[in-house]
Structure formats: structure tokens, C-alpha cells
Amino acid sequence: MSLLTFIRHFFCVYALLASSNAWALDCAQGESMEHSFSSGATWNFCAVLDEHHALELQNIHYQAPGDSSRQVLQHLHLGQVLLHYHDRLSADVLISDNKLGGDALKSLNESLCGGTLHTFDFEQANICTYVRDTGLMAKYNLRPGLQGQQYRIYSVSQYQGLTFKVQIGLSEDGRIAPSVTLSGQASRTTNNSLYGNSLVNPLSNQTLISTQASVLYTWRMAFSLNDNEQNDAVEEFNFKLEPSLGSRRPMQVTQLSTETLRKKNRDQFRGWRVKDINGSGYYLDPQNSGFSFTDRKNNWAQFDLAITAFDTCERHSRIGDDRANVNNEYECGGSIDDFISGEPLSNRNPVLWYSMNRVFRPKAEDYPVISSMQVEFEIIPFDWTPTSPFEVVQ
Amino acid sequence: MKRFNLSVYCLLLLLACLPNAATAQASPDCTGDALITETFDNGATWQMCWESRIRENLVLSDVFYTPPNGEPKRILSSARLSQLHVAYDDSDVTYNDITQYGLGGGYLVELADVDCPYGELMLVQTRPAICRWRSQGRDNYRTAARSVEAESLSLFSVSQVGAYAYIVTWKFFSDGAIEPQIGATGALQRNSDKIELPFGRLLHGDDETLWLSHTHNYYWRLDFDLGESANDDVVTESKTRLTDDGDRQTTVEKFVAEQARMIDSDEPVAWEIWDGLEGDKPGANDSGYRIEPIRYGHRLERTDKEPYTEFDFFVTVANECERFASQNARFNPDCLNHVAQFANGESLVDADITLWHRVSFHHVPRNEDQRHMHTHWDGFAIEPVNIHKSTPGIDIANNSAPVIEDIEDQTSNLGLRIQWQLEFTDADNDGAHFSATGLPDGLQISDSGRIYGTANRAGTFAVNVTTNDDIASSAQQFNWTVLDTSASTDKEKGGFLGAISLWGLLLGTTLLLLRWRRVTD
Numbered sequence: 001m002s003l004l005t006f007i008r009h010f011f012c013v014y015a016l017l018a019s020s021n022a023w024a025l026d027c028a029q030g031e032s033m034e035h036s037f038s039s040g041a042t043w044n045f046c047a048v049l050d051e052h053h054a055l056e057l058q059n060i061h062y063q064a065p066g067d068s069s070r071q072v073l074q075h076l077h078l079g080q081v082l083l084h085y086h087d088r089l090s091a092d093v094l095i096s097d098n099k100l101g102g103d104a105l106k107s108l109n110e111s112l113c114g115g116t117l118h119t120f121d122f123e124q125a126n127i128c129t130y131v132r133d134t135g136l137m138a139k140y141n142l143r144p145g146l147q148g149q150q151y152r153i154y155s156v157s158q159y160q161g162l163t164f165k166v167q168i169g170l171s172e173d174g175r176i177a178p179s180v181t182l183s184g185q186a187s188r189t190t191n192n193s194l195y196g197n198s199l200v201n202p203l204s205n206q207t208l209i210s211t212q213a214s215v216l217y218t219w220r221m222a223f224s225l226n227d228n229e230q231n232d233a234v235e236e237f238n239f240k241l242e243p244s245l246g247s248r249r250p251m252q253v254t255q256l257s258t259e260t261l262r263k264k265n266r267d268q269f270r271g272w273r274v275k276d277i278n279g280s281g282y283y284l285d286p287q288n289s290g291f292s293f294t295d296r297k298n299n300w301a302q303f304d305l306a307i308t309a310f311d312t313c314e315r316h317s318r319i320g321d322d323r324a325n326v327n328n329e330y331e332c333g334g335s336i337d338d339f340i341s342g343e344p345l346s347n348r349n350p351v352l353w354y355s356m357n358r359v360f361r362p363k364a365e366d367y368p369v370i371s372s373m374q375v376e377f378e379i380i381p382f383d384w385t386p387t388s389p390f391e392v393v394q
Numbered sequence: 395m396k397r398f399n400l401s402v403y404c405l406l407l408l409l410a411c412l413p414n415a416a417t418a419q420a421s422p423d424c425t426g427d428a429l430i431t432e433t434f435d436n437g438a439t440w441q442m443c444w445e446s447r448i449r450e451n452l453v454l455s456d457v458f459y460t461p462p463n464g465e466p467k468r469i470l471s472s473a474r475l476s477q478l479h480v481a482y483d484d485s486d487v488t489y490n491d492i493t494q495y496g497l498g499g500g501y502l503v504e505l506a507d508v509d510c511p512y513g514e515l516m517l518v519q520t521r522p523a524i525c526r527w528r529s530q531g532r533d534n535y536r537t538a539a540r541s542v543e544a545e546s547l548s549l550f551s552v553s554q555v556g557a558y559a560y561i562v563t564w565k566f567f568s569d570g571a572i573e574p575q576i577g578a579t580g581a582l583q584r585n586s587d588k589i590e591l592p593f594g595r596l597l598h599g600d601d602e603t604l605w606l607s608h609t610h611n612y613y614w615r616l617d618f619d620l621g622e623s624a625n626d627d628v629v630t631e632s633k634t635r636l637t638d639d640g641d642r643q644t645t646v647e648k649f650v651a652e653q654a655r656m657i658d659s660d661e662p663v664a665w666e667i668w669d670g671l672e673g674d675k676p677g678a679n680d681s682g683y684r685i686e687p688i689r690y691g692h693r694l695e696r697t698d699k700e701p702y703t704e705f706d707f708f709v710t711v712a713n714e715c716e717r718f719a720s721q722n723a724r725f726n727p728d729c730l731n732h733v734a735q736f737a738n739g740e741s742l743v744d745a746d747i748t749l750w751h752r753v754s755f756h757h758v759p760r761n762e763d764q765r766h767m768h769t770h771w772d773g774f775a776i777e778p779v780n781i782h783k784s785t786p787g788i789d790i791a792n793n794s795a796p797v798i799e800d801i802e803d804q805t806s807n808l809g810l811r812i813q814w815q816l817e818f819t820d821a822d823n824d825g826a827h828f829s830a831t832g833l834p835d836g837l838q839i840s841d842s843g844r845i846y847g848t849a850n851r852a853g854t855f856a857v858n859v860t861t862n863d864d865i866a867s868s869a870q871q872f873n874w875t876v877l878d879t880s881a882s883t884d885k886e887k888g889g890f891l892g893a894i895s896l897w898g899l900l901l902g903t904t905l906l907l908l909r910w911r912r913v914t915d
Contacts, residue, residue, distance in 0.1 A: 087641055
């Protein structure tokens with residue numbers, strides 16, 4: 001056995017021993033769940049099915065191999081979904097009167113799940129988990145490659161025949177990948193080709209113009225890195241091309257001190273990091289972002305990111321007049337536009353609201369059922385561990 | 395009879411001698427190890443030829459797709475990575491890895507079983523260097539009643555260029571989609587001892603080395619040949635804009651000359667290539683493929699030195715001499731040098747068309763990159779548009795409708811709380827969902843077939859319940875009579891009072907017994 005192999009085995013055994021001391025979270029809501037990979041990497045969290053936004057993970061802890069279990073996020077869930085059929089003058093607001101939780105949640109069975117069903121305290125199975133191989137996680141020349149896996153947890157909601165699979169992927173290497181996959185039945189048609197795509201309905205053999213739609217998904221990420229001491233900071237990274245410096249790109253890191261709305265900047269490779277006082281953190285890179293969702297009634301919707309100070313009642317970006325009273329349940333605030341009130345971020349846990357837009361352009365493959373359209377992003381560990389926890393170089 | 399046979403023979407010979415356009419090639423032009431064929435559980439099949447070149451490494455050609463229950467259709471004449479351009483933040487020097495080094499030959503890494511644990515290794519000459527992996531992992535479609543995942547055929551190799559290991563991957567899905575991807579792993583390449591400069595980051599354990607931030611720009615070259623003729627493909631651009639009124643309108647532009655296009659974040663765009671186009675706009679009978687840019691948060695632009703970096707997407711007339719997105723003249727001295735020059739206004743009408751697509755990723759070093767760095771993946775999707783007649787994998791013709799179990803006429807009392815789950819059977823074992831019309835006021839039905847609520851109006855109601863599995867439906871009718879029997883209306887209330895009476899009786903009896911026991915003691 002080479003020294004390298006010995007070191008690797010030592011770390012694996014250590015990690016397995018560490019993970020064997022698994023502990024259950026004390027969940028104020030939902031159920032405590034845990035998943036350990038063969039490398040020893042482990043995720044712990046509380047899984048919640050919320051009345052308004054369906055799947056939510058709370059108190060998300062990541063334990064890298066050989067490391068201790070540390071908290072990343074307090075809350076992770078959808079903060080709003082806007083569905084705008086192009087022939088209409090405004091968007092449907094799915095987290096509002098319509099909801100993705102409650103009666104909109106689909107009961108899953110083994111056939112629909114394809115993994116492990118979880119019933120929790122609910123009458124019906126509404127959460128499914130499964131593990132996927134994700135291919136080479138690391139590889140260097142002739143050294144044996146390391147294979148990676150991702151643990152996925154999801155719920156499915158239905159709205160007017162459409163299905164929304166709300167999923168959170170937790171990777172072995174600490175990445176967190178929230179996503180929503182749109183499928184189900186496309187039912188809206190139009191007679192104006194400016195608003196849709198022509199196709200032949202295979203059920204009726206009739207030609208129709210199926211209506212296009214823009215969908216905006218906004219995720220709420222309430223960070224609380226390592227502990228709840230409210231000392232996390234948010235930084236913005238920019239790499240602006242400076243012709244005067246011979247086409248160099250100096251890195252500019254700015255700490256964001258008050259609540260703000262931000263747009264991605266493709267040419268400056270803009271990204272955001274949330275870091276703890278000890279420097280460990282997570283990075284949000286809007287690489288997977290495509291287009292802005294401009295909406296004249298909702299200023300916030302044109303921005304890719306909003307950063308607010310944590311407030312327990314600012315959970316959803318409500319729209320319009322229903323913002324303060326939803327099913328007679330009082331909820332504070334209104335939309336993100338109201339949440340951005342200039343409050344300082346110091347000594348408060350930061351909340352990142354990240355939005356992604358995608359256009360549904362119908363085609364024959366979407367009849368009778370829409371071919372899945374997934375919108376995903378990820379946050380990645382950034383100096384979370386001193387080195388890669390998976391491999392040690394001799 | 396002999397004369398007839400001779401005539402048929404002559405006819406066949408004549409057909410064989412006709413030009414290629416009339417005798418469409420229905421399968422890839424290769425055999426043996428050079429041919430890849432993968433048939434998925436839904437019946438869809440991908441076929442293609444492959445080779446490994448010194449520069450580009452994996453080049454796929456003659457790519458055919460057969461939809462479930464369909465005929466083989468030629469999709470691509472060739473597909474490959476055409477440049478791997480790297481720019482570091484601390485300098486204006488850039489690297490063109492494919493033309494300066496190469497991804498094949500000595501840069502191609504020999505793979506072991508542990509690198510390809512779920513698939514099989516294919517030989518490049520004598521070395522195992524391509525992993526062929528059939529996997530599941532992406533949703534195909536999902537409804538309330540059913541969920542199907544798309545299978546995929548993955549082909550990947552690893553090229554070690556300096557400290558970086560690039561995992562060039564092609565995925566072909568059972569729903570007709572294609573995803574080119576690159577995973578960048580290995581180790582960080584460049585550093586500087588000028589730690590005070592703002593071009594990188596110090597990583598844990600070494601305060602004297604600045605690891606430099608940099609951008610990877612991947613240029614993909616896709617020579618589409620949809621259908622029988624290579625020269626009838628048409629490219630369109632769809633752009634969506636929000637109007638002042640609040641609706642969103644999509645306009646379609648048909649490209650008639652070569653193009654270099656840039657993404658505008660405020661105008662969602664999709665580029666489509668069609669197997670011929672009858673009019674100026676695609677209609678229901680046009681089919682092709684779509685590239686919709688959704689992962690474009692980064693864009694490296696250095697137009698002063700490298701003008702092609704201004705654009706994300708190019709449409710050119712196919713030319714084998716135009717092989718690399720940059721530094722092309724290095725290996726093709728009689729040709730233009732980069733892709734922006736290739737797009738110089740030639741007519742696309744009746745021409746064989748090549749699409750070029752750029753994806754950028756800016757890499758900021760982090761502690762986790764030492765060593766070895768976790769793979770960061772970048773790619774895009776090419777999805778079929780009207781290539782299928784319907785959602786791939788759903789057999790509309792042979793689907794059976796779900797059937798609700800027999801429902802008799804119902805009678806209930808006004809004010810009674812109802813909870814009633816309808817049952818169904820489906821010969822295909824599909825799930826089903828429900829809807830209803832005519833239910834008594836106050837009652838509703840859930841998608842899963844649960845009728846619930848409290849009837850609040852007396853009368854007889856004609857109810858029609860429908861169930862469907864998203865493809866076919868069946869229905870049942872019955873009458874539901876709601877009686878206004880005030881004296882014995884509220885079963886729950888009556889039940890509750892009844893329960894109180896029963897408990898009262900039990901309590902009274904117990905007290906009497908205790909009292910009797912005390913007396914007798």
C-alpha cells in the first residue's frame with residue numbers, strides 16, 4: 001500500500017467514524033433527515049412541506065469528509081414563481097392565492113417517485129429522495145478519477161395541469177443545487193403567432209398555436225454559516241476589463257452593507273459570496289442565468305439578486321393587493337421591493353433572493369405532455385475547507 | 395419472368411447510380427468499432443461514427459436519430475469542440491489549447507475502469523480513452539399521473555493540457571436532445587509571486603503564491619444536415635420582448651446570410667435550425683433543433699485583440715477548411731483565421747450550414763481547488779422541435795383510458811360533511827386525475843379523485859365525473875340527491891350529541907356502581 005493510498009484510507013475511515021456519530025437535528029418544523037455518501041460526506045437538514053411554497057429545507061448542515069458538520073443555510077425554499085402567458089398583460093402569481101403547497105401538492109407513489117418516499121406527518125407521501133451518479137468529481141492525468149454523487153429531494157405541485165417539481169440537490173462535494181422542473185399539460189392556445197408556436201395536436205390532429213410563457217423562479221436562501229451568531233457578510237466580486245492595464249481584469253471585492261437589488265454582469269463575471277467571520281463561505285455564480293424577467297409592475301423581478309436582512313415574516317415576494325393577508329393568515333411585508341428598505345446587513349443573517357427566467361416555447365414534443373424544462377442553479381463551497389476534502393496529494 | 399427480373403435489376407442499378415440527393419443515406423457511413431449504436435428502452439435510437447483527432451480529439455459524424463416508432467433521421471454531419479480558449483486575468487496573453495496543444499494524441503488520457511465504472515471503455519488505437527456510459531438522470535416529462543426519465547448515452551474522454559484535465563462529454567438523450575458539456579478538473583495552472591496584485595487569490599497554506607483567476611471559453615462546431623438534403627436547412631432567431639401594454643411578443647427572423655450574434659440579457663432568444671422551411675416563419679409541419687441560451691452568466695470579450703470574442707453564436711456556410719474557431723490559419727493556411735471572419739456575409743440559401751456556439755466560464759480560485767479541483771461543468775442543450783409527432787415515449791395510439799369504478803346514484807343529507815375517494819382502474823397501470831361538473835353546491839373534487847366538502851343546498855344534481863391519464867379520458871354520470879331533513883340533518887352534530895349521551899350514560903352508570911359498592915362495603 002502506498003503512502004497515498006494509506007492516507008486516503010485513513011481519511012475515509014475517519015470520515016466514516018465521524019459520520020457514524022450522526023445526530024438528528026431538533027427540527028422546529030418538519031422532519032430531520034440525513035444522507036451520508038460512501039466518502040463520509042454527510043448532509044443533515046429538516047425537511048418541511050410548506051402550505052405556500054411546497055418543499056423547504058431548514059437548518060442545512062454539510063459535513064465534508066474529515067470535517068465537522070457545519071450549518072450552511074437556515075432556510076432554502078421558493079420565494080415566488082411568476083408565470084406569464086405571453087398573450088396576457090400580467091403574470092400569474094403562484095405563491096399567493098394559488099399556492100404550490102397544500103392541495104396543490106401531488107401525492108407521490110413508487111412509480112412517480114423512482115426513489116424513496118417520505119410521508120412524515122402528512123397523510124400522503126409528498127416527498128421523494130434519490131441519489132444520482134454525477135460522473136467524475138475530480139480527475140488528474142493518470143491518477144484514478146473520483147466519482148461523485150448527488151442526493152436529491154423533491155416535491156411536486158400542480159397548477160392548472162402544469163406540474164412543478166421543486167427539487168434541491170445536495171452534492172457530495174458540498175454544492176447545493178435548487179431547481180424547478182416544469183412539465184404537465186400545456187392547455188393555453190392563441191390565434192396570434194406573436195404569442196405562440198404552431199404545432200399539430202397529436203390527440204386531435206388539429207393545428208393550433210400553443211401559447212408561449214415566461215416563468216420566473218425566485219429562491220430564498222437564508223444563510224447562517226457555521227452558527228447563528230449573525231456575523232455573515234455578503235461580498236460582490238467583479239472582474240472588469242481594464243484596457244488601460246493591458247486588457248487585464250483586476251478583481252474588485254465589495255462588501256454589501258445594506259439591503260440591495262443586484263443584476264448579473266456578464267462581461268464583468270459578477271458573482272456573490274456569503275462568508276462567515278472565519279472566511280469560510282459559499283459562492284453564488286449566476287453562470288446558469290440567462291435572461292431578465294422584466295415586469296413593469298414588479299421592479300424587483302428584473303433583478304437577478306436581492307439581498308435582505310433576515311426577517312422571519314419576509315418569506316415570499318408577494319404581489320399586488322393580497323400581500324398582507326393570505327387566507328386570513330397575516331404575513332408581513334409585501335414584495336421584495338418592500339423588503340429592500342435600506343436596512344443594514346451587519347449583525348443580521350443575510351437572505352439572498354435569486355431569480356431565474358426561462359421561456360417556454362411549445363413544440364410537438366410538448367403534446368400531450370410538456371417535455372421537462374428544468375431551471376437550476378447552484379451555490380458552491382468557497383474556502384469552506386482548507387483544501388479539497390476528497391484527495392490528498394503526496 | 396427472366397425479362398422482368400432483368401428489368402428490375404436495371405431499375406435498381408439506375409437508382410443506385412442517381413446522385414446522392416435522390417438516394418438519401420439512412421444510416422451512418424461507417425462500420426465496426428467506428429460505429430456507435432444505442433437503442434433506449436422507449437425505442438429511440440442514436441447512431442453515429444466517431445474518430446479521435448490529434449487536435450479536436452472526439453469528432454462525431456453522420457449522427458442519426460430514430461424517434462420511438464419513427465424512421466431514422468440524419469441530424470448532424472459532424473459535431474466537435476473547435477477551440478478551448480483560455481484567458482488569464484493578469485495578462486492579455488491568451489491560450490488556444492486545441493490549436494496550440496491539442497486534446498487528442500499524447501494529451502488524451504488513458505482511462506482505467508475506475509474512471510468509467512458504469513460504462514465501457516473504447517479504444518483509441520490501442521489505448522482505452524473513451525468512456526461510453528448509458529445512464530438515467532434527467533426528467534423526460536411528468537404529470538400528475540406519470541413520470542418518465544430520459545435515458546442518455548454519454549461519451550466522454552479526458553484530455554490533460556498542462557495542469558488542467560478537460561472532460562469533453564457528449565450526451566444523447568432518449569427524447570432526442572443533445573447536450574455537449576465540458577468538465578474542467580485537474581489542478582490550477584498559473585500562479586504569480588506578486589501577491590499584492592488583484593488578479594487572483596491566496597489559498598490556504600501558502601501566503602506567497604497568488605493563484606490567478608481566468609476564463610475558459612468553449613467553442614462548439616455543429617454542422618447540421620437535417621433530413622435527406624444537406625443544403626435545405628434554414629436558421630431562424632426568435633426574440634421575445636415585453637411590450638408597453640404588458641404582453642410579450644416573439645418575432646422570428648430568418649437568416650439568409652452568415653451571422654455573428656450576441657445575447658442581450660433583456661431579450662430572451664432562441665436559435666433554431668429547420669429541415670427546410672416552407673415560409674419565412676416556422677409552421678406546424680417544420681421540424682428541426684433549438685439552441686436556447688440559458689447558461690450565459692459569463693462572457694469574455696476582448697474585441698481589440700480577438701474580435702470573435704464579441705459574439706456568442708455564429709451561422710456560417712459549412713466549409714471543412716473552417717475548422718477551428720480561432721487560430722484556424724495555423725493548420726489551414728489558405729483559409730480565414732477565426733470564426734468572426736468566417737461569418738462574412740455569404741448566402742445561406744441552399745447552402746450547407748454550420749453553427750458555432752461559445753460558452754464561457756470565469757474561474758475564481760478557491761481553497762477547494764487544491765488539489766485536485768472539483769469538476770466544474772459547462773454546456774448547453776440542443777433540443778428537438780417537432781422532430782416527434784408528440785411527447786417522446788408516450789404511446790398515444792396504444793394507450794388505454796383509465797376507468798372509474800361503477801358509481802351508483804347517491805343520496806346524502808344537507809349539512810353532512812362528505813369525504814369520498816373515487817377508485818379507478820387503468821390497463822396500462824398509469825396514474826390518473828379527476829375532474830367533475832354538477833356536484834352539489836359546497837362539494838368539490840380533488841385532482842386525485844377525493845370528493846369533499848359539505849352540501850349546502852338541497853336538490854338533485856346530475857354529476858359528471860371525468861378521469862384521465864393525460865392522454866385519454868373516460869367519464870361517468872350519476873345523480874346526487876341532497877335531502878333537507880332538518881330534524882336529522884347534521885350527522886356529525888347528531889353523532890357528537892349522541893356520543894355525549896353515551897358517555898353521560900357510562901359515567902352515570904359508573905357513579906351509580908361506585909355508590910352502590912360504597913354502600914355495600
